Amino acid sequence: MAQVGGLIRVLAESLVEHPDQVEVNEIEGENALVVELKVASSDIGKVIGKQGKIARAIRALAKAKGNKIGRKVIVEIIT
Numbered sequence: 001m002a003q004v005g006g007l008i009r010v011l012a013e014s015l016v017e018h019p020d021q022v023e024v025n026e027i028e029g030e031n032a033l034v035v036e037l038k039v040a041s042s043d044i045g046k047v048i049g050k051q052g053k054i055a056r057a058i059r060a061l062a063k064a065k066g067n068k069i070g071r072k073v074i075v076e077i078i079t
Contacts, residue, residue: 004033024037
């Protein structure tokens with residue numbers, strides 16, 4: 001399932017000022033794949049965006065990728 005994590009990593013690294021601090025962790029669940037995205041605290045606003053628009057877009061892309069591989073994907077943004 002590294003495809004989804006890789007996609008999230010590329011998206012996050014392109015948005016933040018500290019791409020070296022981007023961490024992506026995939027947790028295989030029974031019913032879903034949970035992708036944890038951790039960025040520097042100074043970059044959290046860039047990943048979430050105004051009114052959460054960027055976060056919703058990231059989640060939508062992850063969901064589309066999950067549909068393609070036949071898995072439910074949940075993206076959690078943590079600080």
